[in-house]
Amino acid sequence: MTEAFALGVDIGGTKVAAGLVDTRGKIVKRSRVPMAATGDAENGLAAVLSAIGELLPASAGSVRGIGICSPGPLDPRRGVIINPPNLPCWRNFPLAERVRAHYNVPVRVDNDANAAALAEVLWGAGRGYRNVFYATVGTGIGSGIILDGKILHGRTGAAGEAGHMGIDMHGPKCPCGKKGCVEVLASGPAIGRRARQKLGSHSNSVMHQLAGGDLHAVNGEIVSRAAQQGDALAREVIDETLDVLAYWLGNVIDFQEPEVIVMGGGVSTALAPYLEDIRRRWTGNVVNPWPEKVPLLLAHYGEEAGIAGAAALCE
Amino acid sequence: MTEAFALGVDIGGTKVAAGLVDTRGKIVKRSRVPMAATGDAENGLAAVLSAIGELLPASAGSVRGIGICSPGPLDPRRGVIINPPNLPCWRNFPLAERVRAHYNVPVRVDNDANAAALAEVLWGAGRGYRNVFYATVGTGIGSGIILDGKILHGRTGAAGEAGHMGIDMHGPKCPCGKKGCVEVLASGPAIGRRARQKLGSHSNSVMHQLAGGDLHAVNGEIVSRAAQQGDALAREVIDETLDVLAYWLGNVIDFQEPEVIVMGGGVSTALAPYLEDIRRRWTGNVVNPWPEKVPLLLAHYGEEAGIAGAAALCE
Numbered sequence: 001m002t003e004a005f006a007l008g009v010d011i012g013g014t015k016v017a018a019g020l021v022d023t024r025g026k027i028v029k030r031s032r033v034p035m036a037a038t039g040d041a042e043n044g045l046a047a048v049l050s051a052i053g054e055l056l057p058a059s060a061g062s063v064r065g066i067g068i069c070s071p072g073p074l075d076p077r078r079g080v081i082i083n084p085p086n087l088p089c090w091r092n093f094p095l096a097e098r099v100r101a102h103y104n105v106p107v108r109v110d111n112d113a114n115a116a117a118l119a120e121v122l123w124g125a126g127r128g129y130r131n132v133f134y135a136t137v138g139t140g141i142g143s144g145i146i147l148d149g150k151i152l153h154g155r156t157g158a159a160g161e162a163g164h165m166g167i168d169m170h171g172p173k174c175p176c177g178k179k180g181c182v183e184v185l186a187s188g189p190a191i192g193r194r195a196r197q198k199l200g201s202h203s204n205s206v207m208h209q210l211a212g213g214d215l216h217a218v219n220g221e222i223v224s225r226a227a228q229q230g231d232a233l234a235r236e237v238i239d240e241t242l243d244v245l246a247y248w249l250g251n252v253i254d255f256q257e258p259e260v261i262v263m264g265g266g267v268s269t270a271l272a273p274y275l276e277d278i279r280r281r282w283t284g285n286v287v288n289p290w291p292e293k294v295p296l297l298l299a300h301y302g303e304e305a306g307i308a309g310a311a312a313l314c315e
Numbered sequence: 316m317t318e319a320f321a322l323g324v325d326i327g328g329t330k331v332a333a334g335l336v337d338t339r340g341k342i343v344k345r346s347r348v349p350m351a352a353t354g355d356a357e358n359g360l361a362a363v364l365s366a367i368g369e370l371l372p373a374s375a376g377s378v379r380g381i382g383i384c385s386p387g388p389l390d391p392r393r394g395v396i397i398n399p400p401n402l403p404c405w406r407n408f409p410l411a412e413r414v415r416a417h418y419n420v421p422v423r424v425d426n427d428a429n430a431a432a433l434a435e436v437l438w439g440a441g442r443g444y445r446n447v448f449y450a451t452v453g454t455g456i457g458s459g460i461i462l463d464g465k466i467l468h469g470r471t472g473a474a475g476e477a478g479h480m481g482i483d484m485h486g487p488k489c490p491c492g493k494k495g496c497v498e499v500l501a502s503g504p505a506i507g508r509r510a511r512q513k514l515g516s517h518s519n520s521v522m523h524q525l526a527g528g529d530l531h532a533v534n535g536e537i538v539s540r541a542a543q544q545g546d547a548l549a550r551e552v553i554d555e556t557l558d559v560l561a562y563w564l565g566n567v568i569d570f571q572e573p574e575v576i577v578m579g580g581g582v583s584t585a586l587a588p589y590l591e592d593i594r595r596r597w598t599g600n601v602v603n604p605w606p607e608k609v610p611l612l613l614a615h616y617g618e619e620a621g622i623a624g625a626a627a628l629c630e
Contacts, residue, residue, distance in 0.1 A: 073604045131470060147462065154572025155446060156605060161569040164602045169483050169562050176602045178565070247484045250493070254476040255570060257469025287479045287491045289388045290471060
């Protein structure tokens with residue numbers, strides 16, 4: 001272990017995943033422990049320290065720093081976890097300070113989408129760009145905004161929540177409280193829901209077979225595969241989803257005018273065949289004079305975006 | 316004339332207005348000439364030089380700089396006017412360079428909403444803040460985004476076009492080509508249109524009297540006054556408009572998380588009685604945990620926001 005590595009920690013509601021990440025963004029060693037999300041604050045901390053300790057025995061010298069990504073709300077400037085709904089163990093918990101006390105290296109904390117955005121800019125699909133919009137499309141939709149090479153944090157660190165941008169003010173309600181935000185219209189579960197609604201009245205869709213007859217198994221990947229096979233219903237679902245994403249990203253272009261948009265998350269691979277289609281659609285949904293100049297790229301990092309992103313916070 | 320002043324020039328489709336602006340943002344002397352928007356590029360330039368010349372005779376020493384705001388698209392980094400629809404005289408016209416050749420002081424060019432945003436931050440309602448969203452609500456809806464005290468320009472200078480953020484993807488079409496952007500839903504003309512649609516079937520509204528019986532005279536100011544007098548139809552129009560603005564500004568808070576939002580433009584005074592109402596409504600339309608901490612303030616500059624803004628570009 002040397003300072004050639006940063007240590008990235010990705011905290012979720014059920015697990016803590018960590019990795020040693022080299023200066024080129026490669027994850028060279030990994031650990032994974034269950035997260036103690038619901039009990040005492042110290043037990044939650046112990047889980048994090050355990051994931052770190054597996055990679056960094058006290059005897060083993062140092063790393064450049066420890067980066068941690070966690071569900072928010074959190075304060076990235078002070079490294080304090082405020083009150084995440086799915087980490088009830090922590091309320092105003094000074095995570096960075098507590099971890100620093102054990103390892104005496106710089107400790108940075110941020111949310112997962114911000115961190116993943118930074119990893120893409122440093123080591124991934126956004127490399128070479130300074131002004132980047134990163135979208136993660138999966139169970140939810142998140143985003144990270146990079147300006148002049150740095151995360152846009154805003155007043156308290158809660159900026160960059162573009163996944164809950166409302167684009168259909170009379171649309172369906174999201175659990176977040178807003179109507180018609182992008183997440184409720186185009187996340188993985190939203191794509192599955194659209195498909196199931198259409199499938200109810202049409203039993204000859206390829207989606208039935210791909211899902212083994214189980215409607216609840218229909219997800220973004222199945223819809224995408226069925227559409228690629230020419231299934232008309234699946235193509236309708238894809239069309240609606242692409243319209244939503246293009247309308248949304250058109251708004252992003254008019255607001256931020258990024259040099260590039262990078263898309264990651266569990267649903268992004270299912271959407272990969274349609275990236276150029278999304279770009280064509282956003283051209284009609286912007287006042288920006290040069291929307292065709294903004295590339296839309298698939299993220300480099302997949303499931304380990306959190307670990308890489310957390311490590312990127314140390315750069 | 317001394318370097319205690321900057322000179323601000325506001326170019327529109329029909330006139331050029333200019334002013335000498337002191338270091339506190341006070342406009343101390345003004346000029347105004349017709350704009351030659353449709354003919355030869357040199358005639359357009361001559362109008363600008365004439366407005367400047369009235370304030371700055373060649374014999375009179377110097378100013379700190381000359382700032383110019385103009386309709387876009389334009390390139391603020393090079394000071395080039397690209398191809399504004401309402402300034403057909405100029406195509407890729409190097410305005411900054413041409414004006415600099417006459418006065419040998421720094422010349423900056425930007426669009427009017429960006430410039431006005433900067434003036435509010437330097438000298439107006441946004442003073443003391445570094446992270447500001449400025450909205451101008453009038454015939455159109457424009458915006459300027461200030462981050463760390465500077466205008467967010469984006470890839471080419473076309474960032475900050477939040478007035479065309481689409482928030483009703485199945486809504487009415489805007490001349491910009493998008494459906495349901497904020498401008499087509501909440502600008503002055505949009506408010507008038509909403510009112511006229513409702514008035515068609517109700518002749519006992521106060522709005523009829525305030526407009527002297529002329530339906531086409533119904534505008535934001537009349538709707539606001541009628542609503543203040545308890546007119547139910549006018550109140551409905553105001554309600555719909557506040558919903559649109561709150562939904563939009565909620566998106567802005569989730570994206571940028573500004574410290575403050577400043578609202579200017581011709582319709583902003585009509586909306587002044589409802590600013591707190593807008594803030595209450597956006598609280599239900601954000602994932603941001605502290606939306607009540609973001610003030611919504613009326614802009615300091617009114618019709619002269621362009622002149623002040625242009626001068627602010629020199630600071």
